[in-house]
Amino acid sequence: MPELRQNILTGQWVVVATERAARPAHFFSSPREESLDSKDCPFCPGNEAMTPPEVYALRLAASEADGPGWEVRVVPNKFPAFAEGEEVRDSTAMYPRRGAEGAHEVIIHSPNHFSDISRMDEEGVEKVLRVYKNRYSFQSQKDFVRYVQIIVNHGVESGASIPHSHSQLFALPLVPPxxxxxxxxxxxxxxxxxxxxxxxxxxxxxxxxxxxxxxxxxxxxxxxxxxxxxxxxxxxxxxxxxxxxxxxxxxxxxxxxxxxxxxxxxxxxxxxxxxxxxxxxxxxxxxxxxxxxxxxxxxxxxxxxxxxxxxxxxxxxxxxxxxxxxxxxxxxxxxxxxxxxxxx
Ligand SMILES: [Zn+2]
Ligand SMILES: [Zn+2]
Ligand SMILES: [Zn+2]
Structure with missing residues (x-):
C-alpha cells in the first residue's frame, strides 16, 4: 500500500507509491501520441480485460460491464497512489508516516483512442463532467475522505503514461497544501x-x-x-x-x-x-x-x-x-x- 511521509522541516506530506514505477511506458519510445497503436491500449474498447473491473460506466443499453458499448468508463487505477485499506499510523518520535488511504480512479473519456476533450463534441464533454460529479459524490461521502482531486494529464510532456484521453480522480485523507x-x-x-x-x-x-x-x-x-x-x-x-x-x-x-x-x-x-x-x-x-x-x-x-x-x-x-x-x-x-x- 502506498504511504504518506511527512517532511518535518516543512510539514509537507509526500506520497510514496513504488508500484507506480511499473506503469506502462508508452511515451518513452513514442514521441507523438498520434503514432501510437490502439491495439495494445488498455483504455480502448475490446481491451477492457486489461484494466481492473469497472466501478462505473455510461453504457449503451444491452451492453455488459467490462465489455465494449461504453461511452465513459471508470476503473480503479492499476497502480494507485492512494488505496483503500487499514489506516496505518506509525509515527515514530522522529518521522511521521501514515497509510495513503483513499482511492485513485481513472475516468476514460471516450472509446476513441485519438480523441481528447478538445476534439470531442460538447455532448461527449458533458458526459465526462457528469461522471466527474457522480464519482465525486460517491468518494466524498466516505468518512476518511477529506478532499477529492480531479486532474487531467494530456500528451507527452504532461506526465500522462497512457495517451488515450482520460482523467484521474484522487480521494485523499487530507486537504492538500x-x-x-x-x-x-x-x-x-x-x-x-x-x-x-x-x-x-x-x-x-x-x-x-x-x-x-x-x-x-x-x-x-x-x-x-x-x-x-x-x-x-x-x-x-x-x-x-x-x-x-x-x-x-x-x-x-x-x-x-x-x-x-x-x-x-x-x-x-x-x-x-x-x-x-x-x-x-x-x-x-x-x-x-x-x-x-x-x-x-x-x-x-x-x-x-x-x-x-x-x-x-x-x-x-x-x-x-x-x-x-x-x-x-x-x-x-x-x-x-x-x-x-x-x-x-
Ligand atoms: Zn486507446
Ligand atoms: Zn465567489
Ligand atoms: Zn485554484
Missing part, C-alpha cells in the same frame, strides 16, 4: 474586503478585459493576474458556489462548452501542445467552506520548471498573462515554441 492556501486566502479576502476573492476577480476581469480569454452565460475563462505558467487559464463559474458538486445541469452544459473551447485554443494555437488541468473545490471534511469558490485551472506544457522553482516553490513566468490572453483570444500573434523549451 494548495487548497489550504486558497482557503486561507479566500477567508482573508472575505473578512477584510467583505467579498469572495474569486467573485471579485470575475467582476474585475470582465470589466478590464485585458486578461479575458472567453466567457459564456455561466463561466468566465481568463489568465490570472499572477499566472505561474505561460498560457495558464482559470475557468471560473460566475455564480458563487463552494463545490463543483453543486453545479446545476445548465451550468454543466456551459462548462462543457468553455472547457472544450479553452483546450481547443491550446491545441490550435500551440501546435497540439501537452496540457494539464485540475479542479479546485471545497474539501469534504464536514467543515463550512461557503466562502470558497470552486474553479478549474489549466496550463499547457511549454516550459519545464527548474531548480529555482524546486528550491523556492516560487515560479518564474517568462510571459505575461496579458500577452497570453491576447494570443489565446486571437487578439495577438501566433507564438511558436519547442515542447519543454523556450518560447520564441
Amino acid at each position: 494548495l487548497i489550504q492556501e486558497e482557503i486561507a486566502g479566500s477567508l482573508w479576502h472575505q473578512k477584510s474586503r467583505g467579498k469572495c476573492a474569486l467573485c471579485a476577480m470575475v467582476e474585475a476581469e470582465l470589466e478590464a478585459q485585458e486578461r479575458l480569454i472567453t466567457k459564456n452565460r455561466h463561466f468566465v475563462a481568463f489568465s490570472p493576474f499572477a499566472a505561474r505558467f505561460p498560457f495558464e487559464v482559470w475557468i471560473v463559474p460566475r455564480e458563487h458556489r463552494d463545490s463543483f458538486e453543486k453545479m446545476e445541469e445548465e451550468e454543466l452544459e456551459s462548462m462543457a462548452f468553455i472547457l472544450k473551447d479553452v483546450l481547443s485554443r491550446y491545441r490550435e494555437r500551440l501546435d497540439g501542445v501537452s496540457y494539464n488541468y485540475f479542479i479546485h473545490t471545497a474539501p469534504c471534511d464536514g467543515s463550512d467552506y461557503s466562502y470558497y469558490h470552486w474553479h478549474l485551472e489549466a496550463f499547457p506544457r511549454v516550459t519545464t520548471p527548474g531548480s529555482f522553482e524546486a528550491g523556492t516553490l516560487m515560479m518564474i513566468n517568462i510571459t505575461t498573462p496579458e500577452e497570453c490572453s491576447d494570443f489565446l483570444s486571437g487578439r495577438g500573434e501566433r507564438i511558436s515554441f519547442k515542447p519543454g523549451g523556450e518560447i520564441s
